Amino acid sequence: MNEFPNNNKEYDLEERTTRFSENIIEFAKNIKRDDINKNIIVQLTRAATSIGANYHEANASSSRKDFKNKIYISKKEANETKYWLRLLVKYHPEYKEQIRKFWKEAHELHLIFQKITNTMSGGNKSLED
Numbered sequence: 001m002n003e004f005p006n007n008n009k010e011y012d013l014e015e016r017t018t019r020f021s022e023n024i025i026e027f028a029k030n031i032k033r034d035d036i037n038k039n040i041i042v043q044l045t046r047a048a049t050s051i052g053a054n055y056h057e058a059n060a061s062s063s064r065k066d067f068k069n070k071i072y073i074s075k076k077e078a079n080e081t082k083y084w085l086r087l088l089v090k091y092h093p094e095y096k097e098q099i100r101k102f103w104k105e106a107h108e109l110h111l112i113f114q115k116i117t118n119t120m121s122g123g124n125k126s127l128e129d
Contacts, residue, residue: 013112014059017052017074020105024048024081027098037091044084050077051109068120075113081106
């Protein structure tokens, strides 16, 4: 698994969200699936990869409103990722340390996107223009 190094690429949010997606996919590939965890793994992968996909779309947006909407979705997906990670660690405590690192990164991404939405709204959490 690629870690989340403290170098200049950490501040490249497109790179950081892409790396997070890649790491989640690699992690998910190595978990033995069964009837109970299958949906958790699929939902985790969808939410985690959606963070970066929406951020990339935000950067290519055609309007401020579209940008803000995609950032908000990235924030929600980061929060949802934390939820699925929490469920997965209950079912697979043997992955606790690895999942903790993913949870921390998802939390940091959530905070970054929250800051962006707050800044765009003049400190107000509302997404109104």
